[in-house]
Amino acid sequence: MNAPLLAAMVGLAVPGTALAQDAMPRPAGITPGEATEGARLVADRQKSLCVLCHSGPFPNPHLQGNLAPDLSGIGARLSEDEIRLRVTDMKRLNPDSLMPTYAASKAGERVGTAWRGRPILVEQEIEHIVAYLASLKE
Amino acid sequence: MAFRLAFAAALLCAGIAVAQEIPPGERRSGTDFMSAETRAIQADDGSNPGMLWVLQGESLWKEPAGASRRSCASCHGEAATSMRDVAARYPAFDTASGAPVDLAGKIDQCRTTRQHAAGLPRESEELLGLSTYVGHQSRGLPIAPPDDPRLHAARAEGKRLFETRMGQLDLSCSSCHDANWRGRLGGSAVTQAHPTGYPIYRLEWQAVGSLQRRMRGCMVGVRAEPFAYGSAEFIALELYLAERAAGLALETPAVRP
Numbered sequence: 473m474n475a476p477l478l479a480a481m482v483g484l485a486v487p488g489t490a491l492a493q494d495a496m497p498r499p500a501g502i503t504p505g506e507a508t509e510g511a512r513l514v515a516d517r518q519k520s521l522c523v524l525c526h527s528g529p530f531p532n533p534h535l536q537g538n539l540a541p542d543l544s545g546i547g548a549r550l551s552e553d554e555i556r557l558r559v560t561d562m563k564r565l566n567p568d569s570l571m572p573t574y575a576a577s578k579a580g581e582r583v584g585t586a587w588r589g590r591p592i593l594v595e596q597e598i599e600h601i602v603a604y605l606a607s608l609k610e
Numbered sequence: 611m612a613f614r615l616a617f618a619a620a621l622l623c624a625g626i627a628v629a630q631e632i633p634p635g636e637r638r639s640g641t642d643f644m645s646a647e648t649r650a651i652q653a654d655d656g657s658n659p660g661m662l663w664v665l666q667g668e669s670l671w672k673e674p675a676g677a678s679r680r681s682c683a684s685c686h687g688e689a690a691t692s693m694r695d696v697a698a699r700y701p702a703f704d705t706a707s708g709a710p711v712d713l714a715g716k717i718d719q720c721r722t723t724r725q726h727a728a729g730l731p732r733e734s735e736e737l738l739g740l741s742t743y744v745g746h747q748s749r750g751l752p753i754a755p756p757d758d759p760r761l762h763a764a765r766a767e768g769k770r771l772f773e774t775r776m777g778q779l780d781l782s783c784s785s786c787h788d789a790n791w792r793g794r795l796g797g798s799a800v801t802q803a804h805p806t807g808y809p810i811y812r813l814e815w816q817a818v819g820s821l822q823r824r825m826r827g828c829m830v831g832v833r834a835e836p837f838a839y840g841s842a843e844f845i846a847l848e849l850y851l852a853e854r855a856a857g858l859a860l861e862t863p864a865v866r867p
Contacts, residue, residue, distance in 0.1 A: 517796065521779070524796045535797040539790050570790070572779045580775035580782075582834045587778040 495553035496560060498602075502595050510604025513597055514543075520593060520601070525570065529608065539570060547606040556602045559593075574598055631788055632802055632854070639806045639858055640866060643799035648813070652865035660742060660811035660863025663735075663818040667743025670736060676727025682740075685724065689747050697748040698860055701849050703760040710764045710845050714741045714820060732839035738818050742809045745862035752859055753806065755852040764842070768850030771843060777834030783847075786828075798867065803828075804855040805848065807864020818863060821848060 498504070514522045515530045527536040528543035546555065557564065562571035573579075574593045583589075593601075641649060651657050671682045671689055686692040697713055704711035704719070711719065714732065717740050722729050730737040755761075772783045786795065787803035794800065808821040815823075822844045826836035837843040 537793065537795045539793045539795060539800075570781065570785055572781070579778045580780040580832070580834065582776050582829075583778050584830070584833045584835050587833045590778075592778060 494557065494565070495551065496557035497553055498556065498599065499595055502599050505596075505599035505601065505603030507600075507604040507607045510600035510602070513593075513601050514604060520597075521572075522601075543605060543608065545608060545610050547608040548610065552602055552606045555605050556598065559598050559601055559605070632791065634857065637804065637855065637858055638802060639804055639861065639864075640801045641807070641861060641864060643801045644865075644867065648865055648867060652807075652861070658811065658863060658865055660809070660818055660865060663739050663742040663809065663811070664746045664863060666735070667739035667741070667746075670740050671743055676721070676725035678724065678726045680725055682720065682725075689743065693744045693747040695748050695751050695754070697745040697862065698751045698754045699756055701761075701764075701845050701852065702756055703758050709842070710761055710849060712840075712845050712848050713744060715840060715845070717741060717744065733820060733823060738809050738820065741820065742818055742863050745809065745860065748860045749862055750859055752857050753852055753855050755849070755856055761849060764846045765849040765853055767843075768846035768848070771847055772850055776829065777832035779832040781832045783828065802854075803851065804858055805851045806855060806858050807861040807866065809862065810864045810866045812866045814867065821851075824866075 511530075513520045514528075515532075517523060517535070522543075523530055523532075523536045525537045525540040526543050527533065527538060528546075530536065550558070558571075560575040561573045562569040563573050572592055575591050575595060575598060579587075641652060644652075651659075655661050668689075674681045674684070683689070700713040700716065701710045702716070703709075704716065706719070706723075714737055718730050718737060721727050730740075755765075772787075775782045775785070783803065786800050791800050791802045805821050808824070809818045810824065811818050812824075820839075822837075822839050825844065825847060826839075829836040837847075
């Protein structure tokens with residue numbers, strides 16, 4: 473049995489723990505996000521890269537990837553806090569995830585000099601994305 | 611609760627997918643993922659722009675060069691005979707340097723040590739032309755990596771590099787090309803990353819480029835510092851890619867989007 477499954481099972485066995493690990497509150501000092509700014513960020517192929525892997529109700533469907541779940545209706549499936557955890561650090565739920573860790577610089581080897589020591593997105597940008605995704609109810 | 615169980619099951623699948631290599635029966639060249647139009651350009655020598663580099667390589671093959679005033683042809687004769695299947699066997703172990711060498715490196719070695727000419731920089735038009743010409747002589751032949759024990763360590767290092775997460779995006783070559791080759795990244799087919807067509811004519815480059823240039827593109831894509839041209843790391847990766855693609859037919863010069 474592999475480690476992520478074990479971790480998920482442990483989470484299952486202890487009610488409450490699972491909930492806490494599956495969600496993340498808005499960090500102190502970060503103001504509520506703006507959905508329009510979030511929509512712009514999600515569609516940005518160079519900066520956020522979301523649409524390289526995800527499809528959803530975004531512009532240019534033929535340039536969207538299919539390596540990850542479609543984000544249509546994500547706001548109906550997940551709470552804001554659950555979305556925040558995933559966009560901040562998907563690897564806390566799935567250490568093998570294809571999805572990069574956006575907030576911390578939890579990067580691989582040989583990070584390019586232009587990117588070294590920097591997160592992909594800053595917390596406030598993540599907050600805009602969270603507000604936008606939470607608004608996608610269908 | 612049902613959702614969480616489903617999520618746990620999805621995690622298990624993802625964990626398995628990351629580690630899995632592509633079984634030989636499922637190996638497919640990048641050509642199979644291209645549009646009918648791009649495949650047609652590749653298939654017709656009259657419209658395949660890579661054939662211009664083959665022609666340039668052919669004239670360099672016959673041209674005396676360096677202090678020796680020898681041409682490649684003066685030692686090797688007809689490339690169709692002497693260079694048939696050479697590209698299918700490279701990278702190979704080079705006794706002179708005591709290290710693995712790739713085809714471009716071997717050509718450059720003949721250039722400096724046999725022709726006594728100035729070395730050809732990687733990605734120079736001359737080295738690309740000669741590599742494309744020599745590679746073209748193996749078109750249609752299966753990739754046949756040598757079973758030389760002196761290559762084992764470098765090939766294993768290539769596999770390790772292929773599976774190492776790199777860059778700010780923290781992705782390995784394997785994350786995409788083993789676990790997600792059926793998928794699309796943005797508008798592009800991910801493909802299995804087989805080195806069947808190199809040097810390739812890439813429509814995005816509007817030029818012919820080497821396998822190392824292509825790999826550098828993927829490394830920059832995950833925001834990693836790419837390995838240097840001709841580095842031991844790239845030759846190790848090329849060795850592993852050749853083993854991963856053993857049996858697939860060479861297509862030099864292939865066309866890619």
